[in-house]
Amino acid sequence: MALVNxxxxxxxxxxxxxxxxxRLVLSHVAGEVYIIATPDRxxxxxxxxxxxxxVRTLRVKPAAGILPPDVIAAEVYALPAWTANDLHNLREEGRRVAEEERRALVGGAGPLAAAAAAAAPAVGGAAASTKIDPVEGYESGTLKWLAAETNSSHQYGQEVQGVLNPLVKDSKIVHIGADGNSVxxxxxxxxxxxxxxQKPARCDPRxxxxELNPIGHPxxxxxxxxxxxxxxKVRWELAGPRTSKWCVNYLAIENLGFEGHHERFRQAIEYSYSEKAKDLEAKAVGGRLSLEEQTTFGGIARQYSTLMIxxxxLDHVKIETEKEANLAKNLRKAREEREAARKGAKKGGDKSEHP
Known part of the structure; x- marks a missing residue:
């Protein structure tokens, strides 16, 4: 029910x-099955x-017009701007479809019943297996064969039915399914x-x-x-200190979250561009507010204590900059000395030719 509306x-x-x-979630049927509305209605x-x-990935939007931080608007097939009447009709249709799905579930048809049938063991006479709850898992002491890899027919952690090998805790096998694919x-x-x-995550230090939240999402x-x-330690080398952990600590202490920090960063960029535009602004501004006055009234100010650097x-960049400046200075001096030596040699040659 947590996803409804x-x-x-x-x-x-x-x-x-x-x-x-x-998708707009209209109604809840049972388990993780919901009635949804698509952009095509x-x-x-x-x-x-x-x-x-x-489904590869699922995200819940913070609000109707706000995207999660890791989602780009150009990659979204978004819902249209429905009117209040459209939403009312969609919710009525969603309630009707939900009732039909619940009746179909009791009668042994529909997507819920089909999922239950797909989860039933292939061995004749065996008891039907219940679906694994993504939030609660399954009962301690119960053994199940789970996919330990992801391939074209299975996802990691998915229960695999029809395995004839005896259930022995932590045992590992290669199973060949009815379609001929091995897992x-x-x-x-x-x-x-x-x-x-969590095993795949532990294999990747990144x-x-x-951890699952109350609605079952990581x-x-x-x-x-x-x-x-x-x-x-990673295989590629990059000069300078590793600052990712410092940046994450900064964000945690600042307690603005990713969206709040993004908004501050956007304001800092706008401030920088307004400073550049202010330098190029003509002296005569007429009856309008100058950019400097707009900045003053808008309250946009640069605070270096809030920059995530x-x-x-900074120390590394300072040292590297000093090295480059010294190198450029030495190169310039060497070039000047060569030029002076060349000019001196030329003058000496002229004197020897004309005593």
């Missing part, structure tokens, strides 16, 4: 350039969760489920282990990133 962005697991599809049921094999599996206890999901606060982040980086 929210605007979400879905990136489907398809090849090609990134494209976010905006289609209304249908869709599973809104990272365990949906068709690497691991037998995972319910109490180790979330630790298992990514923190996954999320980390800046304070957690600042406290848990460590600097790791690591002191170690």
């Amino acid at each position: 929210r605007h979400i962005l879905l990136e489907y697991d398809v090849p090609g350039p990134r494209l976010w599809h905006e 289609d209304v249908y049921a869709e599973e809104l969760g990272l365990l949906n094999p068709d 690497f599996l691991q037998c995972v206890d319910g109490q180790d489920y979330f630790n298992f999901l 990514v923190l282990p996954v 999320e980390r606060t800046l304070k957690e990133v600042a406290s848990m982040g460590i600097e790791s 690591c002191p170690q980086l």
